[in-house]
Amino acid sequence: MRITQGCFSFLPDLTDEQIRTQVQYCLDRGYGVNIEFTDDPHPRNTYWDLWGLPMFDLKDAAGVMSELAACRKAYGDRYIRISAFDSSHGWESVTLSFIVNRPAEEPGFALERRESDGRTIRYATRAYSADRPEGSRYG
Amino acid sequence: MDEAIDLRQEFEGAGIGEVLEKLDRELIGLAPVKSRIREIASLLLIERVRSRLALTGQPPSLHMSFTGNPGTGKTTVALRMADILHRLGFVRRGHLVAVTRDDLVGQYIGHTAPKTKEVIKRAMGGVLFIDEAYYLYRPENERDYGQEAIEILLQIMENQRDDLVVILAGYGDRMETFFTSNPGFRSRIAHHVDFPDYGEAELLQIADLMLEQQNYRFNPAARDAFARYIAKRRAQPHFSNARSIRNALDRARLRQANRLVADLDRKVTASDIMTIDAPDILSSRVFAEEKSA
Numbered sequence: 001m002r003i004t005q006g007c008f009s010f011l012p013d014l015t016d017e018q019i020r021t022q023v024q025y026c027l028d029r030g031y032g033v034n035i036e037f038t039d040d041p042h043p044r045n046t047y048w049d050l051w052g053l054p055m056f057d058l059k060d061a062a063g064v065m066s067e068l069a070a071c072r073k074a075y076g077d078r079y080i081r082i083s084a085f086d087s088s089h090g091w092e093s094v095t096l097s098f099i100v101n102r103p104a105e106e107p108g109f110a111l112e113r114r115e116s117d118g119r120t121i122r123y124a125t126r127a128y129s130a131d132r133p134e135g136s137r138y139g
Numbered sequence: 140m141d142e143a144i145d146l147r148q149e150f151e152g153a154g155i156g157e158v159l160e161k162l163d164r165e166l167i168g169l170a171p172v173k174s175r176i177r178e179i180a181s182l183l184l185i186e187r188v189r190s191r192l193a194l195t196g197q198p199p200s201l202h203m204s205f206t207g208n209p210g211t212g213k214t215t216v217a218l219r220m221a222d223i224l225h226r227l228g229f230v231r232r233g234h235l236v237a238v239t240r241d242d243l244v245g246q247y248i249g250h251t252a253p254k255t256k257e258v259i260k261r262a263m264g265g266v267l268f269i270d271e272a273y274y275l276y277r278p279e280n281e282r283d284y285g286q287e288a289i290e291i292l293l294q295i296m297e298n299q300r301d302d303l304v305v306i307l308a309g310y311g312d313r314m315e316t317f318f319t320s321n322p323g324f325r326s327r328i329a330h331h332v333d334f335p336d337y338g339e340a341e342l343l344q345i346a347d348l349m350l351e352q353q354n355y356r357f358n359p360a361a362r363d364a365f366a367r368y369i370a371k372r373r374a375q376p377h378f379s380n381a382r383s384i385r386n387a388l389d390r391a392r393l394r395q396a397n398r399l400v401a402d403l404d405r406k407v408t409a410s411d412i413m414t415i416d417a418p419d420i421l422s423s424r425v426f427a428e429e430k431s432a
Contacts, residue, residue: 053257059232060264062302067260 001108003041006081006097016065019100023061023082026096031084032056033064035071039078039137041106042127048081056087068100077103077138103129103138144188153187153226155180162219166212167348168341175332176220183227198301200329201229204272204318205308207334210380213308214268216334220306221266230304232264240274243288251284255291263302272307273317293323337380342369346384350415355392360417365391371425387423394419
């Protein structure tokens with residue numbers, strides 16, 4: 001199952017040229033650009049690992065693209081996303097985030113029903129990939 | 140097939156004429172540097188036309204080295220160079236990142252590579268200006284981390300030519316030693332530009348220009364005194380061309396202010412406040428030493 005998170009997630013995966021254009025847009029607006037990766041694709045997982053340092057003082061997307069290439073080399077079998085942080089006063093949050101790399105195979109999620117008090121049912125989603133320990137979930 | 144190309148239109152379209160004119164107007168002297176920059180600009184213009192006609196194979200190597208004594212305008216010219224390269228489309232953003240050894244070389248093992256890469260990332264799409272580049276290489280210490288920074292730079296200069304232009308700057312003789320011990324650098328740098336020292340007349344012109352920019356002026360006596368000052372100061376050690384002139388003018392402004400404030404009862408006019416007088420120059424240390432000797 002192809003997971004859809006963040007911007008552009010219902011479009012086909014962005015090409016490098018398209019990623020570069022998006023990153024350049026972020027840099028031109030003065031956002032700090034981060035590269036993050038994870039192997040736990042659960043939508044509520046907010047704790048992605050940061051690759052290198054946030055890049056907030058770049059002028060050109062080439063720097064981000066070379067970091068992205070390095071990150072793909074090291075963690076090409078995981079999810080990688082680019083997020084842009086707007087630090088301006090009153091906003092101070094992530095304004096744009098999109099997936100730029102995904103594993104070759106995405107096993108998807110299981111829906112678990114848990115019976116609770118009385119006849120109440122609680123639902124939980126669990127990624128099949130999370131069955132295996134951290135670091136060996138893909139590939 | 141043989142489509143006519145209007146070079147004038149190309150030239151004006153790129154707006155380089157404007158930059159070169161500004162260079163001529165704001166930088167006194169430096170004739171060899173200016174002609175060299177003109178040459179480079181022409182080359183780039185032709186290269187651009189060629190690439191449009193699909194005549195070119197590789198992008199031209201644009202890395203440069205600027206050598207010259209202190210205060211000869213290396214940094215100023217580098218800034219203009221970034222502008223020219225940007226207008227011609229050889230760098231995408233046209234900003235200049237000026238760094239020295241401190242910004243590139245780390246303090247402990249494993250610190251240098253990330254530090255250098257950060258700086259390179261910041262400079263991408265523009266010009267990386269490395270001032271006093273010879274400090275990167277310290278032959279007396281074979282474990283010096285400078286070598287690591289040099290290797291990363293060389294790699295980037297070769298592989299990411301279209302992302303980054305590197306300009307190395309420094310004093311002539313020391314740069315020469317630097318290039319001899321790092322032949323990789325010399326071969327990757329296409330343009331070596333040498334900045335000559337300024338003549339006395341040029342230095343006086345520079346002083347006039349600097350004062351004008353700060354809304355000051357010499358009266359004739361002061362201008363004579365300053366010409367004499369330049370002749371004496373040039374003969375002294377640690378003379379750094381335009382920078383020494385700027386410092387001398389700053390001190391003259393200080394003395395002028397002091398002279399005006401000394402007599403508070405006198406009514407001063409705008410012209411008094413703007414004018415540097417001969418005593419402001421003549422009370423300089425340079426003249427004092429002559430008297431005592």
